[in-house]
Amino acid sequence: MLPEARLILWTFNKGDTSMKNKGFICLFVIVSLVISMASPIYATDKRRLQTNKTFATYLWHTNKIVTDKKDILNFLQSKGVNTLYLQIDPNIQMSKYQQFIKDALKIGVRVHALDVAPDWIEPNHKGPEQFMNWLANYQLKASNSEKFSGIHLDVEPYTLTEWDTNHEEIVNRYQDLLINTKLFANQIKLPLYADIPFWFDEHFYSNNRFGKCSLSEWVIRNTDGISIMANRNFTDGQNGILALTASEVRYAKKMNKRVVIAIETDQIDDAPYLSFSHLTQQDMYHTLTKVNDHYYKEKSFDGFAIHHYSSWKQLTD
Structure with a gap:
């Protein structure tokens, strides 16, 4: 029992006999017992996720590695x-x-180069070339303890208006970008990972260059692994995390590729079930533990990614 609960029980036993105070005391003791029992559960969930699988987060505001480096590293650790x-x-x-x-590696954190915007798939866009040139130059100059450990793309071509009006062309450009980036990744000896939405397994393409299949299967085949944006704060049912990620985990196993399951902590007001923003870290860890227990023996399952650092920090314990 918590010390506070013991103190109140002691006061109660010493003679505070009003029914009102008795009721308050009983309620307080019950709440204290619930909290004392929940804390070990939270700690256990957290420990069970700290395995040899990926446990990742995204950092979009890159200037923070200059202004808030110590805070970032302390949080990650x-x-x-x-x-x-x-x-x-x-x-x-x-x-x-x-x-x-170098400092991140000292605490066991590997860093992947994250980039891409939807308009990178537009013809003659300079973004891909600039990214590849910068990263190749960086890896050449960096020592082994300073190098990036992977490339992570978050393209999201479906956010473009042309996704609906010129769909076949947009899909072709998206595939070109991933193919070209994979060739580049092979050249500089880095693995390539890509974010995809959970519904890519129900979205099919058909073209002369790449044939016909679901976009999720195509991305899995042409990268070293994916992060599937499950974006749910519950596990069960046909709309829960487990159902929305099952086909990708199965296909990745067949292809000997890896799947990281990504969840959201940023605020999404119009659909609260998409994010943990209004819940606690304890809720998030408990949900991820259920997913982990379900998939842990699957060879293709490679852990979790929390989107993103800044919003994750805002969750209460």
């Missing part, structure tokens, strides 16, 4: 994060990345 998807900002000095990655 306290949460058991072992992988950080760090967006590339070429305006930040390479020496800042080098020092940050």
Whole structure:
């Protein structure tokens, strides 16, 4: 029992006999007991997720590695994060990345180069070339303890208006971008991972270059692994995390690829079930533990990614 509960029980036994106070005391004791029992459960859930599988988060505001480096590293270490998807900002000095990655590796956190915007698939867009040139140059200059450990793309072509009006062409450009990035990743000896929405397994393409199948299967085949944006705060039912990720986990196993399941902590007002923003970290860990227990023996399942660092920090314990 919590010390506070013992103190109140002691006061109660010493003679505070009013029915009103008795009722209050009983309620307080019950709440205290619930809290005392829940805390070990929370700690157990947290420990069970800290395995040799991926436990990642995203950092989009790259300038924070300069202004808030110590806070970031302390947070990652306290949460058991072992992988950080760090967006590339070429305006930040390479020496800042080098020092940050070196310090991150000291606490067991590998850093992946994160980038891409939907308009990167537009013809003649300079983004892909600039990203690849920057990363190739960085890896060449960095020491082994300062290098990125992977490439992580978050393209989201379906956010473009042309997704509906010129769909076949947009899908072709999306596939071209992933193919070209995979060739580049092979050249600089880094694995390539890509984010996909859970509904890509129900979205089929058909073209002369790549044949016909679901987009989820195509992305899995042409990368080293995916992060599937499950974006639910519950596990069960046909709309829960387990049902929405099942086909990708099965197909990745067949292809000997890896699947990380990503969840959201940013605020999404119009659909609260998409995010943990209004829940607690205890709720999030408990949900992820259920997913982990379900998939743990699946060879393709490779852990979790929490989107994203800044919003995760806002969750209460």
